[in-house]
Amino acid sequence: MAIGTVEFDLSMAHHETGEILTARAYTVAGVTNEDGSLRELSIGQLVMAICLQRASELETQIIALMEEMNSTSQMLEELTNIEQNVVDEFQNNTSNHAYDLNGKTTPSGESYLSYLRGLEIMDSNQRYVRNDAVLSNVDILYDDFISKIEAKMDEKNSFSQQKMIELQSITNKRDQSYDMISNILKSLNTQIIGNVNNF
Numbered sequence: 001m002a003i004g005t006v007e008f009d010l011s012m013a014h015h016e017t018g019e020i021l022t023a024r025a026y027t028v029a030g031v032t033n034e035d036g037s038l039r040e041l042s043i044g045q046l047v048m049a050i051c052l053q054r055a056s057e058l059e060t061q062i063i064a065l066m067e068e069m070n071s072t073s074q075m076l077e078e079l080t081n082i083e084q085n086v087v088d089e090f091q092n093n094t095s096n097h098a099y100d101l102n103g104k105t106t107p108s109g110e111s112y113l114s115y116l117r118g119l120e121i122m123d124s125n126q127r128y129v130r131n132d133a134v135l136s137n138v139d140i141l142y143d144d145f146i147s148k149i150e151a152k153m154d155e156k157n158s159f160s161q162q163k164m165i166e167l168q169s170i171t172n173k174r175d176q177s178y179d180m181i182s183n184i185l186k187s188l189n190t191q192i193i194g195n196v197n198n199f
Contacts, residue, residue, distance in 0.1 A: 002029040006040055047184045051177045058174035065167045072160050075119075076153055082112050083149045090131050090142060098128035098139060121148045 004027040012021050025040035028049045033039050041049065089099050101113040101122065116122040122140065131142040140148075 003027070003046070004038070044185050044188050047188075048181050051181045051184075055174050055177040058170050058177065061170050062167065062174065065163055065170065069160055069163050069167070072156050072163070076156050076160075078106050078115065079119075079149055079153050079156075081106075082116070083146065083153075085112075086129055086142075086145065090129075097132075098130045100128055102127055119152055121145075121152055 006025045006027060007022055010021040010023055013019060014021055025042065026046040027038035027040060028046065029038075031039050031041065031049055085104065086099055101116060102111050104112050106112065106115055113122060113127055117124060125137055126140050127138045128140070129142055129145045130139045135141065
């Protein structure tokens with residue numbers, strides 16, 4: 001944030017020296033009058049502008065984090081659904097057979113196989129989950145499949161916890177920016193009243 005200063009003479013003189021008193025105003029890039037010129041701000045308004053800009057930047061980060069966490073939650077929900085469908089299939093059909101991951105789709109319309117390959121759970125040539133020892137290069141064993149799904153879910157759960165801590169930290173910083181406005185303006189007001197009472 002580019003901050004400029006504007007000094008100007010006041011109508012009063014110093015009671016001891018007789019010198020004309022001066023004051024200072026501040027300008028901030030982006031804070032303008034209706035004619036487009038930079039608006040001259042008091043120190044209190046400058047504090048508000050700085051703190052509000054900081055809070056706005058943090059708010060943008062908060063929104064981005066929440067969207068990222070929502071995306072991760074949706075991914076965990078998808079993985080849970082896929083895992084449950086595969087588990088149910090093998091519980092209901094105990095005979096040796098292969099489960100075709102390309103035969104079912106996620107709510108978004110993507111095949112299980114494409115979705116899992118995108119998450120690097122399935123190799124590019126694998127397609128079937130098997131619960132027997134008859135394997136080809138297009139198969140993955142049931143136990144290995146479940147282990148990979150669980151590992152990815154653990155990874156994403158850990159990621160979500162880290163992001164939640166980060167979100168709390170950024171939210172606290174944003175709230176501190178708003179609190180700083182109130183505290184500094186209160187302090188300035190106290191100082192001004194004290195100055196007036198001294199005259």
